[in-house]
Amino acid sequence: MAKYFDELEVRSSDQRSRDLAVALPAQIANVQANTKALQDIDASAISSVEDLAALPVLRKSDLGAAQKKSAPLGGLTNQPLSGFNHIFQSPGPIYEPGKTSHDWFRLARFLHAAGVGSSDIVQNCFSYHLTPAGIMFENGAAAVGATVFPAGTGQTELQAQAAADIGITAYAGTPDYLKIILDKADNLGLDLSKITRAAVGGGALFPSLRQEYQDRGIACVQCYATADLGNIAYESEAMEGMIIDEGVIVEIVTPGTGNPVAMGEVGEVVVTTLNPDYPLIRFATGDLSAMMPGVSPCGRTNLRIKGWMGRADQTAKIKGMFVRPEQVATFVARHPEVAKARIIATRQSEADHMTVQVESDGANTDELESSVREILKLRGKVVLNSLGTLPNDGIVIDDQRSYD
Numbered sequence: 001m002a003k004y005f006d007e008l009e010v011r012s013s014d015q016r017s018r019d020l021a022v023a024l025p026a027q028i029a030n031v032q033a034n035t036k037a038l039q040d041i042d043a044s045a046i047s048s049v050e051d052l053a054a055l056p057v058l059r060k061s062d063l064g065a066a067q068k069k070s071a072p073l074g075g076l077t078n079q080p081l082s083g084f085n086h087i088f089q090s091p092g093p094i095y096e097p098g099k100t101s102h103d104w105f106r107l108a109r110f111l112h113a114a115g116v117g118s119s120d121i122v123q124n125c126f127s128y129h130l131t132p133a134g135i136m137f138e139n140g141a142a143a144v145g146a147t148v149f150p151a152g153t154g155q156t157e158l159q160a161q162a163a164a165d166i167g168i169t170a171y172a173g174t175p176d177y178l179k180i181i182l183d184k185a186d187n188l189g190l191d192l193s194k195i196t197r198a199a200v201g202g203g204a205l206f207p208s209l210r211q212e213y214q215d216r217g218i219a220c221v222q223c224y225a226t227a228d229l230g231n232i233a234y235e236s237e238a239m240e241g242m243i244i245d246e247g248v249i250v251e252i253v254t255p256g257t258g259n260p261v262a263m264g265e266v267g268e269v270v271v272t273t274l275n276p277d278y279p280l281i282r283f284a285t286g287d288l289s290a291m292m293p294g295v296s297p298c299g300r301t302n303l304r305i306k307g308w309m310g311r312a313d314q315t316a317k318i319k320g321m322f323v324r325p326e327q328v329a330t331f332v333a334r335h336p337e338v339a340k341a342r343i344i345a346t347r348q349s350e351a352d353h354m355t356v357q358v359e360s361d362g363a364n365t366d367e368l369e370s371s372v373r374e375i376l377k378l379r380g381k382v383v384l385n386s387l388g389t390l391p392n393d394g395i396v397i398d399d400q401r402s403y404d
Contacts, residue, residue: 005112005144008246009300016302020249021047023274031279034078038281049249050260052282057258057270059284063228064092073097077278084277088132090227097278098132100139104275105132106247107140110223110234113243113298114199116170118145123163123195125173125181126202128152132227133202137172140231146170153177160185163192170197175205175222179212193217201225204308224308226285229271233305238297241304247274250305251282252291255312255396256325258282266290266394268312269305286312288394314397318345319352321377328396331356331375337363340390343380347401354380359390 004010011019028043038055045051066074072087072095079097081087086098098104116122122141128134134152141148149166151159153173160181162168171178178198185192198213198220205222213220221235224242232250233242244250252267253260261267269285288311292304315324323343332341340359345352356372368382 001115001117004300005109009109009302011301013301017048020049024048024051024249027272027274027276027279028281030276031281035075037076049251052249052251052272053258053260055258055282057253057282057284058280060092060094060286064094067095076280079277086132086135088227089130094228096132096227098135099277103140103143105136105139105225105230106245107136107223107225107231108143109245110231111140111144111146111199113234113236114170114221115197115219116141116144116146116199120146120170120197121149121166121168122146122170122172123149123151123159123168125151125153125159125171125177136225136230137199141172156180156184157188160188160190160192163195164190167194168192169194170199171195172199174203175200175209175220176203179209182216199223224305228280228283229273229285230275232269232271236296236298236300240296241292242307243296243300243304244302246302248272249274250303252289252305254329255288255314255394257329259329263291263293264392266309266392268394288312290394309394312394314395314399316343316345316397316399318354319378323376323378323397325396327376331371334371334375335363335368337361338368339387342390342395343397345397345399345401352401354378356380356382357385357390358382359385359387361387
């Protein structure tokens, strides 16, 4: 089995930049030619990750609104539904297209990095019902030449029996369901020792659970994928962060804005796909993560993210008023002397209190409190902090009130 799925994974940073300088303008031009989006943009001027910052962010709510106006795909592609093999439905409802052409969802690099190949029989326990996860992983398994048992979810006793009867060698599904199958097999006296690889996603892979699989001889790695975007990033055997897939561009931005953060800072994951069939430009996932410096010890050269670190939508209602991350961003932008701000919501004597923690070496608290009242429509006490002292966790609205 080759160490890498393709040569794209090990390109030099210069080569990746040169390739992107060709692919990105072409994708922007594709969007302009086939949709009503980005018509006032010079496609040739968008040739790097940095250039993307000039474009608007597309949010899930925008996608839902567009689909209500132009069902079912919101005018984001000119292909008729007959041009796709599948249409999926996610909560909202939001509809996503899919194709069965080679690695359309880009899961093959992840499965290859997980050690899954042509000699494997994969028990695919992702759902095949309405949502795309089951088909996504089946499509990736086909690209690496593996045989698939399309198990879906539920009926654990039957799943354990089939895994033993068929001789399943690899598992695909949520992190915790494999343990449920293994425990059921133990209770039934079934031997599932042929399972030596697990490719998981769609939930938290806790270190203790990964170790439990390791103790049973199962190497378990995870990916970060969504129904809209396909695979975004994945672990390799190095298990040092998640390597960004070659078919997407990832930015980390300040929550509520499209403004990129510095390397290593936590922010919202924004993704641009290079798939011409369903191009999503600067699609905000609502998830928090951070870029990691350097490259993976496994030899794959693309940038890495730290993995899922929470949700970016931190809207809170304080004193009856909604406070949103974009308002905090507006407050910071108004004051050059402010590097970062963090809203703290607490409850004292059955009343809401708001504190605004600010990173600054020389701000006037009276002026800042005046801006807080104007922008957030609430009174809040401003507390000054030295530069670099607020937590680097992507949180801009920290709601510390108890709702028990």
